[in-house]
Amino acid sequence: MKWEGNRESDNVEDRRGEDSGGGGGGGFSFGGGRSIGLGGIVVALVASYFLGVNPLTVINMLSGGGGQLAPVQQSAPAHKPPPNDQMARFVSTVLADTEDTWGEIFKAGGATYVRPKLVLFSGSTPTACGTGQTATGPFxxxxxxxxxxxxxxxxxxxxxxxxxxxxxxxYVIAHEVGHHVQNLLGISGKVDKARRNMSEKQSNALSVKLELQADCFAGVWAYHANEARHIIENGDIEEALNAASAIGDDALQRQARGEVVPDSFTHGTSAQRVSWFKRGITEGKVSACNTFEAKKL
Incomplete structure (x- = not known):
């Protein structure tokens, strides 16, 4: 991937090495919702480990809670990454690329794209969704x-x-930014509201559609970024497809549990994740990513 020399985003907070300031992990109330068993918690953690939202959010939805998780104490304003940190520069450049791409897409649709922040942390860090943990994976x-x-x-x-x-x-960054796009478009809010009165199986199915759409949005970013800045090199697409395949629910469950439980899927199978990313990068249109009305995922 060609990225060096491209613009780096200023919307990056470096909290690495700081005190998490969030106290102990956990400490959340899932009041009012139905209980969730240990098996459900394990599935939520495994499924969220790679490229998903915070598993606490998943657990909150599985348990029937529709509201926001209780915020924890926020840390002091974080500093910028050091200029000689190659990996930090890389993710800052990728974030900038998503800003440029989605900024143009939103502008073409008569809207303004609100840029998200990217927070680098180590160990744990306070967030508005609870204490973020390294074991969570990106979210x-x-x-x-x-x-x-x-x-x-x-x-x-x-x-x-x-x-x-x-x-x-x-692709990891682009998928999470895809969730931000869903939030700006009001899709995430509608999904959260719909989940409140659903069974666990129905809620999981809706979660899969949300995740696959984020994969598709990652593909849309890649399409436009390459058209504008020619960032894709030989083998790059295969790299992203390998990543999408590796973190399918079926692959993760098979590795973690030795068996696959389709009703517990929250992110989609390997084949589905590959398919929707390919759709986004091939068509380059937000309209191509409507997983919620697709006859087949």
């Missing part, structure tokens, strides 16, 4: 419109799933 918090990532996640991708390469790493 987006709609409460503060920020994408959170511990950059050690990329090393874990390589070690655990043999997935590497800059474009695969960019």
């Amino acid at each position: 987006y918090c709609p409460g503060d419109q920020k994408v959170y990532i511990d950059l050690s996640f990329y090393q874990l991708m390589k070690q655990r799933f043999n997935v590497s390469g800059n474009f695969a790493q960019a």
Whole structure:
């Protein structure tokens, strides 16, 4: 992926090495909703580990809660990443690229794109969705419109799933920004509202559609970024497809549990994730990403 020399975003907060300031992990009330068993919690954690939203949000939805999780104490304003940090520069450049792409798409539709923040952290960090943990993997918090990532996640991708390469790493950021786009378009809010009166199976099915749409939006970004800035090199698309395949619910469950439970899927199968990313990068249209009305996922 060609990225060096391109614009870097200023919307990056570097909290690495800071005190998390959030107290202990957990401490959330899921009041009013139905209870969720240990198996459901495990599924939520495993399914959210790679490229998903905060598993606490998933658990909140599975347990029937529709409201925001209680915010925790926010940290002091974070500083910018050091200029000699190559990986921080890379993610800052990818974020800038998503800003340019979605800014143009929103402008063409007569709207203004609100840029999200990207927070780099290590260990844990306070968010409007609860305490973010390294074990969560990258996630987006709609409460503060920020994408959170511990950059050690990329090393874990390589070690655990043999997935590497800059474009695969960019796909991670683009997927989470896809959740931000859903939030701005009001899609996430509608999904959260619909989940409140659904069974766990129905809620999971809706979650899959939300995640697959974020994959498709990542593909839309890649299409437009390449058209405008020619960022894609030979092998890049294969890298992203390998990443999408590696983090399908079926692949994750098979690795973690030795069996696959389709009704518990929250992100989609490997084939589905690959298919929707390919649709986005091939067609380059937001309208091509309507997973909610698709006859087949």
